[in-house]
Amino acid sequence: MSGILIFCRDCGKQVPSSETRDGLCVECRVRRSVADLRDEHARLWRKRERYRTHNANANVEQIGRQIARVEDRMGQRIKELVSNERQATDYLRKELEAARGQRYTIKGV
């Protein structure tokens, strides 16, 4: 256990060196590891919203299942990085909130 604090080279937060890999804090590693899945999640989420507006309920259900699978995979990746289960759940929730929020900020899709 090292008491040395270093600055995460992504978010700039000061974190114990024992919690970093490649100069990245655990939060940034989590974010990077699920980045592609988060984009996929946001894409499906927007698609489902579109179907919902058109009352295409069968499609809404099908996409709902796809979204659930992406969320499972995000959870698995985060668990590989974060051994503490409660912490892993917190990170997953944050990533999901970010994914769901993305649909409001992405324009022209």
Ligand SMILES: [Zn+2]
């Ligand atoms: Zn960081």
